[in-house]
Amino acid sequence: DGGITQSPKYLFRKEGQNVTLSCEQNLNHDAMYWYRQDPGQGLRLIYYSQIVNDFQKGDIAEGYSVSREKKESFPLTVTSAQKNPTAFYLCASGSEVGRAYNEQFFGPGTRLTVL
């Protein structure tokens, strides 16, 4: 089955630790995205990548880092510099690059809790 997988579903970390969230897609999409979701704030874009080995900052990139070494994978690292990392993180992919129409497909999400 084609789709997007995110792991783990739930993640706990201590303050001061870096943690990496996994996102894999087998839809052969060029573009991938990371969003953060907090109650009442909708989805905010952290980073996005339109092609392998290239990525751009979104609206709230501070305290996060990404890599895009393979088309299928777009891992997100939440660093200790992120002041309030507890949130629900969603990964998405989209097939249209360089066009306004870009239907995005979402993974099931990872809920990160900082203890």
Add this chain to the structure above:
Amino acid sequence: AQSVTQLDSQVPVFEEAPVELRCNYSSSVSVYLFWYVQYPNQGLQLLLKYLSGSTLVESINGFEAEFNKSQTSFHLRKPSVHISDTAEYFCAVSEAGRGSTLGRLYFGRGTQLTVWP
């Protein structure tokens, strides 16, 4: 910059009643419009989209939305809701002519629809 406003954060309704979830956007260029639905602790699923052509678009489960360019709105409606429609609904837009940000989606803050028996 693009902005999307969902005017109601919570909409409670009784089963079989009609419902409207409101969405307004601001943009100086042409846009594409989307509604996504999110069930608890899950990712988002596309409900319907407006790309071009008829301003009224429909989903397979009875929702519809109408693009109103003059009012910059894309309200979501359903004539009779079911308990299973309880979820959070997000309006999103993407705009043309923005170079490397083409295809980027801008989301509203979401509307929680709760259907009571």
